[in-house]
Amino acid sequence: MNATPSVQRPIVDVHVVVRQGAKILLSQRGGPYGYGQWHAPSGKLDPGEAPAQAAVRELYEETGLTASADALTTAHTVIHHQGDGTPDRIGLFYELTDFTGEPVNKEPEKCLALEWFADHDLPEKLIPYPAAGLHGALHDRGGLTFHNWPEPA
Numbered sequence: 001m002n003a004t005p006s007v008q009r010p011i012v013d014v015h016v017v018v019r020q021g022a023k024i025l026l027s028q029r030g031g032p033y034g035y036g037q038w039h040a041p042s043g044k045l046d047p048g049e050a051p052a053q054a055a056v057r058e059l060y061e062e063t064g065l066t067a068s069a070d071a072l073t074t075a076h077t078v079i080h081h082q083g084d085g086t087p088d089r090i091g092l093f094y095e096l097t098d099f100t101g102e103p104v105n106k107e108p109e110k111c112l113a114l115e116w117f118a119d120h121d122l123p124e125k126l127i128p129y130p131a132a133g134l135h136g137a138l139h140d141r142g143g144l145t146f147h148n149w150p151e152p153a
Contacts, residue, residue, distance in 0.1 A: 008087040010079075014055040015042040015093045015130055017075055017137045018065065018103075023116040024134075025103055027062060029127065030112040038123045039130035040093070055094050063114060064104040071098040076136035080129045080147045093133040 017040050018025040026038040043058035045051060052069035059065050078091040103114045117123060119138055126134065132147040 010088045010090045012045040012051065013042055013089055013091045014045065014051050014058060015040045015091055015133055016055050016059045016072070017093060017095045017134060018059070018063075018099065019095060019097045019119070020116065022119050024119050024122070025063070025114060025116055026123070026126075027105075027114050028112040029110070030108070031110045034127040036112070037125045037127045038117075039127045040134055042091075042130065051092050052094065055092070059096070059099075062105075062107055062111065063101075064106050065099045065101045067096055067099040072096055075141055076133050076143055076145065078129065078133040078136065078145045078147050079149070080132070081149045083148055083150075089129070091129065091133050093137045095137060 025041070027041055028038050029035055041059050041062045043054065043061070045054045050069070052072050055072055056067050056069050059067060072094040074092065075095040076093040078093065080089040080091060082088055105111050105114050122134070129147055132145045136143050136145050
């Protein structure tokens with residue numbers, strides 16, 4: 001019997017960098033991963049879902065803001081190595097300036113707060129992987145970051 005090694009597919013995450021002028025909307029984590037730290041509204045792709053559609057869905061589910069997938073601009077990509085044996089992650093970071101509504105914390109069990117921050121004065125306590133994409137979106141538009149990737153042997 002031949003044992004075929006299993007291949008773990010990466011998890012695809014979508015992140016929305018919501019901009020209102022020079023301000024960016026961030027949420028403060030209330031769940032076990034990254035408790036108390038900040039990140040952009042985000043989530044995972046559902047099977048068969050287009051990334052931009054997932055981004056507008058996650059944005060609405062978390063903040064109540066509505067937007068069209070066409071209003072998103074690809075801002076940065078992060079390939080994140082988990083380092084714990086779980087699948088790596090591909091983070092697609094979108095920028096959004098055209099949206100409807102006022103942000104509301106629709107997931108209080110997962111989110112402690114939603115706040116606007118000046119893009120030049122972000123909080124220190126950002127979750128590292130999303131922070132790599134957020135900084136990339138602000139300073140290396142369209143770029144690619146390998147985050148937490150092991151050094152070649």
